[in-house]
Amino acid sequence: MIGSIAAEVFVLRKRASTWILLGIWITMGAVFAYAFPYVTYRNNGGGPGGEQFADVLPQSLVSNLLVGFPFFGGAIVLMLGVLSFGSEYGWGTLKTLFTQRPGRLRIFGAKLAALGLVLAPFVGVIFVVGAIFSYTIAQVEGAAVDWPSAWLVIQALAAGWFILAVWAMLGVMLAILSRGTALAIGVGILYSLAIEGLLSALTGQISLLEPLVELFLRSSAYSLVVELGVSGEAMADRGPGSFSGPFVDGGQALLVLGAYIIIFTLVSGFTLRQRDVAG
Amino acid sequence: MSDSYVIETNNLTKRYGENIVAVDGLNMRVRHGEVYGFLGPNGAGKTTTLRMLVGLIRPTSGQVKVLNEEPGAPEGLARIGAMIEAPAFYPFLSGRDNLRVLAKYAGVPETRIAPALKEVELSARSGDTFGTYSMGMKQRLGVAAALLKDPELLILDEPTNGLDPAGMAEMRDFIRNLGQGRRTVILSSHLMTEVEQICDRVGVIRNGSLVAEGTVDELRGRDRLRVKATPQAEARDLIMGLPGIERVEALNGHLHITADLDEAAAINRALVYGGITVSEIRVEQSTLEEVFLELTKGQEIRA
Ligand SMILES: Nc1ncnc2c1ncn2[C@@H]1O[C@H](COP(=O)(O)OP(=O)(O)O)[C@@H](O)[C@H]1O
Ligand SMILES: [Mg+2]
Numbered sequence: 001m002i003g004s005i006a007a008e009v010f011v012l013r014k015r016a017s018t019w020i021l022l023g024i025w026i027t028m029g030a031v032f033a034y035a036f037p038y039v040t041y042r043n044n045g046g047g048p049g050g051e052q053f054a055d056v057l058p059q060s061l062v063s064n065l066l067v068g069f070p071f072f073g074g075a076i077v078l079m080l081g082v083l084s085f086g087s088e089y090g091w092g093t094l095k096t097l098f099t100q101r102p103g104r105l106r107i108f109g110a111k112l113a114a115l116g117l118v119l120a121p122f123v124g125v126i127f128v129v130g131a132i133f134s135y136t137i138a139q140v141e142g143a144a145v146d147w148p149s150a151w152l153v154i155q156a157l158a159a160g161w162f163i164l165a166v167w168a169m170l171g172v173m174l175a176i177l178s179r180g181t182a183l184a185i186g187v188g189i190l191y192s193l194a195i196e197g198l199l200s201a202l203t204g205q206i207s208l209l210e211p212l213v214e215l216f217l218r219s220s221a222y223s224l225v226v227e228l229g230v231s232g233e234a235m236a237d238r239g240p241g242s243f244s245g246p247f248v249d250g251g252q253a254l255l256v257l258g259a260y261i262i263i264f265t266l267v268s269g270f271t272l273r274q275r276d277v278a279g
Numbered sequence: 280m281s282d283s284y285v286i287e288t289n290n291l292t293k294r295y296g297e298n299i300v301a302v303d304g305l306n307m308r309v310r311h312g313e314v315y316g317f318l319g320p321n322g323a324g325k326t327t328t329l330r331m332l333v334g335l336i337r338p339t340s341g342q343v344k345v346l347n348e349e350p351g352a353p354e355g356l357a358r359i360g361a362m363i364e365a366p367a368f369y370p371f372l373s374g375r376d377n378l379r380v381l382a383k384y385a386g387v388p389e390t391r392i393a394p395a396l397k398e399v400e401l402s403a404r405s406g407d408t409f410g411t412y413s414m415g416m417k418q419r420l421g422v423a424a425a426l427l428k429d430p431e432l433l434i435l436d437e438p439t440n441g442l443d444p445a446g447m448a449e450m451r452d453f454i455r456n457l458g459q460g461r462r463t464v465i466l467s468s469h470l471m472t473e474v475e476q477i478c479d480r481v482g483v484i485r486n487g488s489l490v491a492e493g494t495v496d497e498l499r500g501r502d503r504l505r506v507k508a509t510p511q512a513e514a515r516d517l518i519m520g521l522p523g524i525e526r527v528e529a530l531n532g533h534l535h536i537t538a539d540l541d542e543a544a545a546i547n548r549a550l551v552y553g554g555i556t557v558s559e560i561r562v563e564q565s566t567l568e569e570v571f572l573e574l575t576k577g578q579e580i581r582a
Contacts, residue, residue: 003383011372091370093369096366097384098351101356101385276336278327
């Protein structure tokens, strides 16, 4: 099993799309979480917009970064998940893998483990980059450098990884069900943007939707990051990723996300094991 | 099922939907250490059968045993090297890195990679990415990957597809050499000359069923005598009356005689003595090609 995981990590590491997605994600974090708010603050002559200024300082590291995970990070690793399985259909490499020694489920397990490992830099690197930016800004502006507690950072890293893992797993499932990449990415983005996004936005008017929306991936993921100090206002104004409730408590959010990951994994594994590999 | 066969199928059937029967009650026996030719026209069901042997697809009905294991079982796969249909690898990895990935999966030491590449003469280009390979190089990498496990059973699905004549000849020599050992090889092909050159035994598949199985010589049947004589009808009667003649067939102005080839002189003498003009008498070697065309006549075009 270790050999199989090593093989998969090797493939993901050598693949350009892994690095491109990581690069986009880190750049988005640097630009939207640090560069823009800081430039806005400077343009306002350093006066009003104090709140924005506080966001880019070390003390807000966790909340400032974590707010990007439930939607933007999710969309990016959804693609990572789709590509990790969907491309195998396009290249025909699934048949090559399946005629090696391990059975299908072991190969599935190895690929998931490798994907989980590759998600670590998606969480880790953006926190390192955020730390560098916030520290530099604090130095330049002569502000205090107050880091969040180690325990909060650990929780944030864990929550961030978990949220990304759920989205990546959705991508894996869509790729396996559609036996490819294009449809899976289309459906995945459409689902998260249009279905979850629109229905969440509608709950203000149609309260009937609320119990349903509370079970959504985005609602659960946003609720989880709120638990770690992200403010509700911060996410109400984020373009396509905007979210203004309903929120659930952290325990329920964890439970729902956990249920998603289990369901996605079961459906994916079962489908991969049962289906003919022809072509 | 007994364990004297490396591959044994029993009424193996694969349907796609209502109308397509890709493999239809196939009974195939492949013995230890032989090079088995799986011969059939395009669309006959060769690839579908081979996919079932390695567990890529499941039979609709019937049974398969490969190396005494269920198809797709890890114990079996560890001893099988397979290249089924087009060779498929990661396009962004080099040939060598692709084999590295497979070696890790198969639990094979990486020291086997270099010899495998050398065996298929791909060492010089093994650092280039697979996406840049020519068809022939892809095919050879596929064979190298199949050899990586030093398998007891090698399954090669039309390995000379897409090769130029020189490449084909090379690949055939190579496969023939592979067969001369403890390894069993099953090779599918739609080219009878190929199978005739390489294989010990042949199974002919048509419309999803095996229509003949045997050694090349058994399938080819016996050489015959060909006689051109006038008047033909009288010649025919006369020859049929001779001792040791098994069969006489008139076709395209010739008589085709099944008999001991040493009878040629006696036939000639009898004809001349009977006042019949003999303009030609010679041994006619039957080819597998004729047999193959005969056996696969009526294969629907389904591919
Ligand atoms: N996945 C599939 N779905 C539908 N029909 C298929 C599929 N695979 C093969 N077939 C059909 O089954 C028949 C046998 O195909 P195949 O095994 O590829 O033949 P061969 O390898 O001998 O050329 C063909 O008629 C082919 O069109
Ligand atoms: Mg074929």
